[in-house]
Each structure stands twice: as C-alpha cells, then as structure tokens.
Amino acid sequence: xxxxxxxxxxxxxxRLVTVYPxxxxxxxxxxxxFNNRSEGEAxxxxxxxxAFGFMSEEIVKDAxxxxxxxxxxxxxxxxxxxxxxxxxxxxxxxxxHKATEQxxxx
Numbered sequence: 001x002x003x004x005x006x007x008x009x010x011x012x013x014x015r016l017v018t019v020y021p022x023x024x025x026x027x028x029x030x031x032x033x034f035n036n037r038s039e040g041e042a043x044x045x046x047x048x049x050x051a052f053g054f055m056s057e058e059i060v061k062d063a064x065x066x067x068x069x070x071x072x073x074x075x076x077x078x079x080x081x082x083x084x085x086x087x088x089x090x091x092x093x094x095x096x097h098k099a100t101e102q103x104x105x106x
Contacts, residue, residue: 013076016040017064019051030054032069034076044068 016033028051033040046068053059066073 013079015061015065015076017054017061017069019046019054019064021048021051030064030068032065032072034072041069041072 013034014036017030018032019028019030021028028046028048029043030046030051031040031043050059050064054064062073065076
C-alpha cells in the first residue's frame with residue numbers, strides 16, 4: 001500500500017460559492033452550487049461585512065459553506081469520508097491479494 005499514492009483531491013466534490021448585492025447594493029446574498037449542478041442552493045442573506053470578507057479572501061470558501069449551507073456540507077463531508085473508506089478498503093484488499101499471491105509463489 002505504501003507504494004501507491006492517491007491524491008484524495010482528485011475525488012473531491014466541486015463546490016462553488018458566490019456573494020452578490022441586491023440592485024441597490026444594500027442587502028447581500030450568498031449562493032452555493034455543489035457537485036457541478038446547474039441549479040444552486042437557495043440564496044441566503046448575509047451581512048455586507050461577510051460579503052466583503054469573502055471577496056477579500058479573509059473568509060475561505062469552506063468556512064462560508066459551513067456557516068450558510070451546513071446541511072449540504074454535512075452531506076459533502078459524509079461523501080468524502082465514504083470515498084476515503086472505500087479507497088482504503090480497496091487498497092487493503094489489494095495488499096492482501098498481493099501477499100496471498102506471494103505466498104503461493106514461494
């Protein structure tokens with residue numbers, strides 16, 4: 001298993017979050033899209049300070065998503081963990097199979 005390196009980021013689920021004002025620039029909103037779906041989540045009203053913090057990269061994408069889209073992020077974290085477990089299980093099985101083959105070849 002040690003000789004196999006897997007980039008878990010290649011199994012990541014795409015997440016996009018944006019912030020935008022209303023036409024008057026008074027109220028601010030955030031909207032998110034998960035897994036490249038064309039229809040995003042319902043917009044959530046946020047403070048102007050939060051919007052500017054996100055745009056200036058003081059607030060990172062996942063922090064915004066955790067705060068304003070917690071249920072979706074819970075699903076995201078479960079999916080990533082399941083993927084990790086499946087990969088790990090597959091690698092363990094591959095190692096066990098390889099060890100069995102080596103014993104047979106002795």
